[in-house]
Amino acid sequence: MARMKFLCDADRCIECNACVTACKNENEVPWGINRRRVVTLNDGKPGERSVSMACMHCTDAPCAAVCPVNCFYTTADAVVLHSKDLCIGCGYCFYACPFGAPQYPKVGNFGSRGKMDKCTFCAGGPEADGSKEEFEKYGSNRLAEGKLPLCAEMCSTKSLLAGDGDVIAQIYKERVTKRGYGSGAWGWQTAYRESIAI
């Protein structure tokens, strides 16, 4: 089985935000929710880099560990998903997440955040694959159709890679070897406790 991961090659990201838009469109994400976002570091300074970030589908995911109702589960492809039927909207996963991935549809007054929403690696949720219920709650299930997440698939500079961790690590290594530089696999050390040796 594959071990699905995201990798953003910051030396290629041009901060076009197309991945953000693609995600919103593909999954019909509610207003105000950003499952994916592009963060620019050292903005306007020499050495500025942009990184596209969403849920990294961590190994031993912190969100799953702190959830008071155990609504998270990990698929055979190591994608971290959750059940909106079980989620109580307590907001703890946002405190634990190292990547700020969990999102809530309501502004958090009196704890009424609504059901948590996050990147599903375009793998839907616990409902039947491709069902209407699944789409309404979690968005598209491209993985079940044999496709990869749309954000990475349509990245114009192929900065954002999604797929089996070993495969995308190999692609990244080859790039770095060929061009002679690379600022590293952002977030990997935190999410997977391993990085790509360059």
Place this chain on the structure above:
Amino acid sequence: MATLIGKIRFIAGALALAFLIAIAAPASPASAQVNPTASAVKEQQLLNQLQGGVISGRVSIPDQKSANLIHPAGREWRRFHEVTLVWLGGIVIVGMIALLVIFFLWRGRIPIEGGRSGRKILRFTGFERFVHWLTATCFVLLGITGLNITFGKRLLLPIMDAHAFSEWSEFAKFVHNYISFGFTVGVLLMFLMWVGQNFPTAADAEWIKRGGGILSKKGGDHPPAWKFNAGQKMLYWLVTLGSIAMIVSGFILMFPFYGGLNIGNMELAQVFHGVVAMLFVAMILAHIYLGTVGMEGAFEAMGEGTVDENWAKAHHPLWAKEEAARGPRGHEPLVTPAE
């Protein structure tokens, strides 16, 4: 003529170009490869010099929380929430229950010395009792619904259907959030109505020196006390301070990220809320024990509002004397006539 000017122009231009190249040449060796990452930000370097526990940048969306790219401190908070808090809570709460059981087995129910006199003294007015029970009811509800967040998935989920547990937890969350207002009002009133009787007096030093007399197996050791003994005063001030801690951190958690609070502040508020809550629950368990099974004649003070005169003389001698001297207010014999 025109060709001559053209030639001069060409020569001048060539000279100027040669001059420019000569100046610029030392600055850029022709064969050097450009390394665009020479000054690029590196993740490891940013992780090493974390500012406030997060690596953050700029985002073009309104939600500024999303400008945090990597926040490794989330893992520290996870360790606290899943390991430290669980153990701390388990030890202080189970430990307190065990301690109370051992104490009960050793000491038994502390009887009223000399039996009941049949004469009753008014100890708490209706308003005082209302405020106490308002606070107490809110506390119990907050305690149960709060402990569910930490212990529910460990104790209830294994014996419950996942959906039923989720429904209960969501209900508990809303109860917890809304009951907090009742608790806030109760604690505020309790602070105001009893603050005058809870400042330390000379009698309290004596009371503390004798450990409240609670450790004398035979009983009969009754150190001096006014309306509230030193132990009750300590409880009063700990409840006041603990409640302030709970209310402030709780309201921060209920209105997350308001007023410029960042994720580190939110985590700290939760740590504070959790730790104080566990200690608070353990302390109130001891309070409930002493007010009910632990001591004969104690519950009626908060139940009916009156206590037996002999109970008052034993446990609050200075207050009993004061009440007796004051005359009929609470001292009128409320005894039911013999049949």
